Structures are given as structure tokens and as C-alpha cells.
Amino acid sequence: MRDRTEHRKLERTMQIVIIGGTGHIGSYLVPRLVTAGHDVTVLSRGEREPYHHDAAWQHVRRLPVDRNSEDAGGTFGNRIADLGADAVIDLICMTPDSARQLVEALRGHAVHLVHCGTVWVHGPSVEVPYDEEAPRRPFGEYGIQKAAIEKFLLAQTDTPATVLHPGHISGPGWVPINPAGNLDLDVFSALARGEQLALPNFGLETLHHVHADDVAQAFQRSLTARSVAVGESFHVVSARAISLRGYAEAVAGWFGQQANLRFEPYKQWAAERSEASAQTTYDHLAHSPSVSIAKAERLLSYRPRYTSLQAVREALAWLVAAGRVDTGGRELNPG
Numbered sequence: 317m318r319d320r321t322e323h324r325k326l327e328r329t330m331q332i333v334i335i336g337g338t339g340h341i342g343s344y345l346v347p348r349l350v351t352a353g354h355d356v357t358v359l360s361r362g363e364r365e366p367y368h369h370d371a372a373w374q375h376v377r378r379l380p381v382d383r384n385s386e387d388a389g390g391t392f393g394n395r396i397a398d399l400g401a402d403a404v405i406d407l408i409c410m411t412p413d414s415a416r417q418l419v420e421a422l423r424g425h426a427v428h429l430v431h432c433g434t435v436w437v438h439g440p441s442v443e444v445p446y447d448e449e450a451p452r453r454p455f456g457e458y459g460i461q462k463a464a465i466e467k468f469l470l471a472q473t474d475t476p477a478t479v480l481h482p483g484h485i486s487g488p489g490w491v492p493i494n495p496a497g498n499l500d501l502d503v504f505s506a507l508a509r510g511e512q513l514a515l516p517n518f519g520l521e522t523l524h525h526v527h528a529d530d531v532a533q534a535f536q537r538s539l540t541a542r543s544v545a546v547g548e549s550f551h552v553v554s555a556r557a558i559s560l561r562g563y564a565e566a567v568a569g570w571f572g573q574q575a576n577l578r579f580e581p582y583k584q585w586a587a588e589r590s591e592a593s594a595q596t597t598y599d600h601l602a603h604s605p606s607v608s609i610a611k612a613e614r615l616l617s618y619r620p621r622y623t624s625l626q627a628v629r630e631a632l633a634w635l636v637a638a639g640r641v642d643t644g645g646r647e648l649n650p651g
């Protein structure tokens with residue numbers, strides 16, 4: 317709360333539009349911005365509510381919209397421009413065409429456009445942790461499209477734009493990427509119960525989580541640091557990545573267990589999993605992010621409050637409390 321009060325004193329009041337603001341990021345970002353005194357409008361289809369109740373939502377204007385159909389009809393960009401915002405935070409832009417439509421509509425409005433990308437714009441890494449200057453060698457449709465959007469936004473001069481690249485967003489209310497690099501809750505159960513767990517390869521590939529509130533912090537700071545943020549992209553992750561093995565050992569320890577791990581070559585490991593789980597793991601291992609936040613620390617004063625393990629632990633505590641993980645009666649230690 318102290319952090320939010322400080323922001324109220326420092327930030328000038330802005331009209332802020334958030335596209336897709338009721339999900340992981342928006343659930344933290346919207347209350348932050350409202351508490352800082354901004355006038356916030358959130359657009360979404362209205363199919364879901366934020367992950368947590370917060371009284372700040374009473375002060376938010378909610379507009380129902382289906383971005384996909386309005387993009388297709390060519391009306392979405394003008395709808396946003398007509399709102400007359402100082403800043404537009406676009407959390408759900410997935411194609412360069414969609415970004416182009418928005419930028420063209422915002423031309424001449426002096427709006428700061430802050431786009432949500434992903435660390436997967438990089439593809440395979442060379443030197444780690446890699447920074448924003450590292451080559452873009454994306455693979456997979458998602459990373460390729462996000463890299464193309466980033467390239468377009470940072471090259472154009474019609475609308476001042478900033479791109480933020482989160483890692484694996486984690487927090488209470490949804491399933492975090494687990495030590496096997498997928499979303500199977502059985503992985504957490506096996507570690508909690510002290511059962512043997514197979515990990516692919518040597519368990520030394522990496523994951524790079526970030527707590528959703530730290531992602532929200534970076535979006536908020538990019539608005540207040542507009543003069544240095546425009547024309548730039550920033551990584552938004554925790555201070556350090558974690559190995560699958562180290563992550564598994566930590567989770568087991570939270571339940572008073574010693575991790576009982578065995579290691580299998582990826583192909584052998586994948587053959588014993590569902591196609592969907594194996595594919596999710598493959599995507600995470602093939603990226604194995606280990607990402608530098610030095611630029612965001614320097615230019616945005618970004619200071620993640622959570623380590624990777626702290627972010628995951630909070631998500632896991634929520635899953636256990638919700639009865640979603642069978643721990644065999646074991647409780648998470650107080651930490």
C-alpha cells in the first residue's frame with residue numbers, strides 16, 4: 317500500500333485505456349492505476365472477471381468489445397482513438413495487422429501506446445541472461461507474430477510506443493508453469509507427496525517466471541517514465557531464471573520432502589505424456605529463457621518484488637488452498 321501512495325504523489329493524472337484488462341496482468345494493473353489517481357477505462361468482452369476482488373474496480377469504466385470482430389470490421393482502432401486517452405495499454409494484440417490498425421487510428425493523438433509482447437520474441441538464446449539487444453530468432457506462430465509486432469511498433473513514428481516483454485506470468489488464481497515446463501497439476505502433487513517425478517533431459521533447461529504484480533509494476537512505470545520508454549522494448553521477468561531441477565527441489569522442500577527425481581531424454585519422457593503436455597513442455601524447453609532485466613531497472617526503475625520461486629510459491633499456495641493439488645495431506649511450510 318505504501319508503494320501505491322508514493323505513486324499517487326508522483327504521478328500526474330492520466331486517462332488510461334486498457335485493452336484486455338481483466339486477466340492476469342489487468343487484475344493487478346487496474347487497481348494500481350486507479351489507486352495512483354488515474355482515470356481508467358477497461359475494454360474486454362465481459363466473459364470473465366478479474367482474478368481478485370478490489371474496490372478500485374468501482375471507479376473503472378468497463379466497455380464491452382470483441383477486439384477480433386472489430387479488428388476484422390476495421391472499427392477497433394477508431395473506437396480506441398475516440399476515447400481520447402493519454403495512454404493506451406494493449407494487452408491482447410496478437411498480429412501486426414491489429415497493431416497497424418491501432419497505430420494508424422491513434423496517429424496525431426499524442427497517445428502513449430504500451431504493447432504487451434513476450435520474451436518468446438527471442439527464440440533460442442546464445443549468451444545468457446540475454447538482453448533486449450539479443451537477436452530475434454523467434455519460432456512458433458506466437459513468437460513470430462509478437463516479434464513482427466515489436467519490429468513494426470518500434471520502427472514507426474506515428475504513435476509513441478513502448479513494448480514490454482513478460483516471462484511466464486504467475487500469481488494466485490491460475491496454474492503456473494511447473495517444474496516439468498507444463499501445466500499438469502500432477503507434477504506439483506508428486507513433489508508434495510515425495511513420489512518419484514521424471515524430468516526431461518538433465519533438468520537443467522530454464523524457466524523464467526514473473527509475478528503478475530511485477531508485470532503490472534513495469535506497465536505502470538513505463539507510463540510515468542514515458543520520455544525514456546518511448547521507442548524502447550523492455551524485458552519484464554523476475555531477477556533470475558530457474559532450472560527445472562532446482563525448481564522441483566524447491567517445491568518438494570516446501571512440503572518437507574526431498575525431491576525424488578529421475579531424468580529421461582526428452583523423446584522418451586514425452587512418449588509417456590499427453591500430446592498437449594509434451595508440446596507445452598517442448599515449447600518451454602526449446603525457449604529456455606534466461607533474461608536480463610538490467611534495462612528496465614535502469615530506465616524504468618523496475619524492481620521486481622518477487623523472485624521466480626516466490627512468484628510460483630504464491631500461485632501454488634492458492635492451488636493447494638483451492639484443493640486443486642493433491643498433496644496427500646501435506647501442507648506448504650510457512651516459508
Ligand SMILES: NC(=O)c1ccc[n+]([C@@H]2O[C@H](COP(=O)([O-])OP(=O)(O)OC[C@H]3O[C@@H](n4cnc5c(N)ncnc54)[C@H](OP(=O)(O)O)[C@@H]3O)[C@@H](O)[C@H]2O)c1
Binds near residue numbers: 335336339432
Ligand atoms: N500468460 C503468460 O504467461 C504470458 C507470458 C508472456 C506474455 N504474455 C502476454 O500477455 C498478454 C495477455 O495478458 P494476460 O495474461 O493478462 O491476459 P489474459 O489473462 O489471457 O486475459 C485476457 C484479457 O483480454 C480479454 N479478451 C480476450 N479476448 C478478447 C477479445 N477478443 N476482445 C476483447 N477482450 C478480450 C479478456 O477478457 P474477456 O475474456 O472477458 O474478453 C481478459 O481481459 C498477451 O499479449 C500475451 O502475449 C502472457
